[in-house]
Amino acid sequence: MKLPFVDRTGPPFREASERIILRMSASETVRPSPEALLVEAQRHDRGRLKIFLGAAPGVGKTYEMLSVARRKLAEGVDVVVGIVETHGRQETEALLQGLPQIPRQHIPYRGRELDELDLDALLARKPRLALVDELAHSNVPGSRHAKRYQDVQELLDAGIDVYTTLNVQHLESFNDLVGRITGIEIRETVPDAVIEQARDVELIDLPPDDLIERLRQGKVYVPESARRALDNYFSRGNLLALRELALRAAAERVDDDMSTFMRAHAIAGPWPTRGRLIVCIDASGAGECLIRAAKRLADQRHLPWTAIYVQTLGASIGAAHRERLDTNLALASQLGAETAILTADRVGDAIVDYSRSHNAAQIVVGRTRDLQHRFWRHRRLAQWLLEHATDFEITVVADATATETEGQRVTPTVRSWVSVSDALVAVAFAAGASAIGAALEPLIGIDNLALIFLLAVTFAGAVQGLAASLLCSVFGFLTYNYLFTEPRYSLAVDQPVDAATLLVFLAVSFVVGQLAARLRRQANDAWLGTRRVEALFDFSRRLATAVDERDLVSAAQQGMTELLGHRCAVLAATSDQRVAPPLGPVRAREFSDTDQAAADWALAHREPAGRGTRTLPAANWHFLPVTQSDRSFGVIGVHLPLSTASVSAEDSRLLFTLQAQLGSAWERFRLRQLAQDAQVRQATEALRSALLSSVSHDLRTPLVSITGGLTALRDLSQQMPESDRLQLLESAIGEAQRLNRLIQNLLDMTRLSYGALTLRLGPIDVRDAANESIARLGTLLASYTLDIRIPAALPAVQADATLLGQVLANLLENAAKFAPVGTTITIEATDLGGRVRIAVSDQGPGIPVAERGKVFDLFQRALLRDSVIAGAGMGLSICKGFVEAMNGSIAVAENADGRGTRIEFDLPVSG
């Protein structure tokens, strides 16, 4: 019946604010506004109004009010019913039974007698709490007040607490809106100020469907006269809207409370109602319990939450603790918390600072958690927070495992208590002080010599630490006593002042030593921190400079190996979601099947596996998956020596950080790869369409002459001389042959690109091949001078006759295409010993040096489209394919005179 909403905005808030009010009034440093304080004070003197707010009749306001009243009565509160309308409802009437009631007064009105609240009787009775149903009710004319809420005001003024009920449509500011939503004008309204005055507003919420059901069952009182109108009123849409309004009204009330409170306490806004929940975790076993409790609280309040751990400067904790801390942090982040590790001198201050800067509303802390204790005191963190973190709601969680918890009792790691160097420093300083003391004694007098020793103690502490300082104070005292106090040259202490001197020495050395030790620890920590940061920075720099994935993997591998001191391998995931075996320095026998299985498992389950884990612990490697944005890229493997059972907690944390860095670098590469692939695809697409249009150009061009020539012969042969007719026929035949060659080329190219080329290699005489190609080209070469320079002694080449013929024909055709008519085309063959080089050169325009590498490119002609070079592309790319298929190579070369085009290819000698 009630929403959880009620629980969150009602009483709990009240308690919280009262707690804070108490604190604030004790404080002298804030100066609240007087008006706001008056409002606050009035709340205390007047009767308190509690409104049971509902969205519509029938949600159960009266029922709830009576239930609460009965509980109050049971608690011994003086409760009296002023007026409650049961509308004949049995459940409500049952609740009314046993509650003391003031008889209603009967007011005559237009010949009838109507029941009204007997205000005077109620005032006279002056109960602690009065129940007055239906706040929006209009009194019968002749009553003291026109409206019931005015009666209620009077009761409140008299210091009587009042419970009342109200439907949201009666609120003045909502009235208009409700009228528009429901189409029903509501005349009875209550000023908003009344609800603002209310000490408490409890929202009685009932889902519309339930309400409609109740209405259907006749459980809601509806006067007969209004029944038809109300049928419309109780439509689901209307009810949803009204419910929304009621929720809003209640929520606004809460915001009002907040701003009143802020004004009253001179807190400058804005103050977002939502905050953050901070849970302070430690390395204890109780952490899990605490984290789960924090999770529940955060969920209840819909707050984001952060688990923080404060590492104290200079303190280090054992490996077992470290591991448990890591587990706790992992658990927290698994449950949706952000996690943070703070490094600070004081745990409490760090928590409060962090909470304040992160707009925290609530701090959750374990009961048993110890604050780092100084030597003179020892306190619970919870206790400290309750006293100092007063602007936060502190929740102290009892932990079930308190007895077994070890707490974060932070003790500095103690090196062996006294070292030789401590003793030497102590003796040296004491001896120095004695020497100086002896020298200065005539000048400053014996009484002041103690100061010199004090100085020595201080220096010893500053230089070497607590132990040296304490030792120095003992040595110093002994020497001082022996050398300078009466009786001299004895250690006897006969005056109390000497004892006091010793005590002072000891105290000073203790304090100085502590300070010095802390200072050194801090410096040490800072140094270590810097080292670590540098190493990490170096690692990320290496990852950033990697040029490809392979480079990235090897950079990461190397960086991790250096940082961890164990051999590390980064294993990329293969396309079938397995792990590729390691690259580089890792040898196969060091990577067993078990290791492979562990690596695969780690990748598949995104959890560590192998040595030091519960999965395949027999492996030689510890594997950690590299994940980023829900993708696994591979695993990091750490090769552990047989003596090491698992990766240390410290390394494990470092490994996690490295993993995260590697993951994001890896993702970057993948994304870049995707972008590149897309670009290549796009370019390929463009090339393909260019190629298509180019091929269609080449195929149609000969057809233009053929079709045109033949149709001209058909239509116009009478008008043209015989020579022209012959020329047209010749041209058509030539073009038909050209078309045939083109088609041959296309077929060849298809064979090449589909790998369907079958070679019939055998010894071929180059001269024969050349002659055959020249014959095949027919009249094409007629207007050129052919210079064939093939030595008679040239060995036969190992080639496919058809392919070689096609290569030569293509080269010759190109030459004829580009070289001016009447020039010379040369075919040359040279024995290179084992290979034969064949060159075809012409005296045409030549190919610019920059283009030479590209002319064999299948797409080159496509790119050039219709330019002069255009027609050459397909032929040349076929030449390249054929020559390479015959184990040869082809290239553009330079003619001796530097002009024209020269294409050279070589083939192996047969046999």
Add this chain to the structure above:
Amino acid sequence: MNARPRILVVDDDEQIRLFLRITLKAAGYQTIEAADGRAAIEACTGRKPDLVLLDLGLPDISGLDVIRAVRVWTQLPIIVLSVRSDEADKVAALDAGANDYVQKPFSTAELLARTRASLRVYSGETTSPVIEAGALRIDVPAHEVRLGDVPIKLSPREFELLLVLARAAGRVCTHRQLLAQVWGPAHSDDVQYLRVYVAQLREKLGDTTGAPKYIVNEPGIGYRLAV
């Protein structure tokens, strides 16, 4: 105009030039030739051709550039010869100022018909008050259209559209050209208007069979009044 109109043939393929030379000569034209765009522009200025047959795919500059350059100073008719199946190229050429296009490979008869149509437009025959296209007879001053002996009633807009097509009879008019001339430049993209009016015109001309006799559709390019 000369007794034998002079035609400039621009194509980089020698065999095509050969066939055009022979064909045009047989049909009674003089020819001059250019193998690339620059030579073509030069020939247009220096040798005063009466018509240009222009290949769009030239080795140096594109045929489109040639059209634009030539149109700077002369309205001499240009027929584009294109093997491109890309409609956009043809529309671009026509909008740049080409008068018509012939798609390669083409028959001699088709080429000669287009050539005649373009030469006729250029020689100013169509500015006569009466335009005849086949059985269609348009009396421009009288706003009267007859199909054979039957008078056809056309709305002013329909008449205007038919007139534009008839003045270019035998040549293609791009959608853009038709829209700009009949509806004004602001409507040059509203191809839908054109479809509606062409359909109405065909209806009135009794041209509703599958293959239109008078207003021929050039898919993706425009319309042509067949002669």
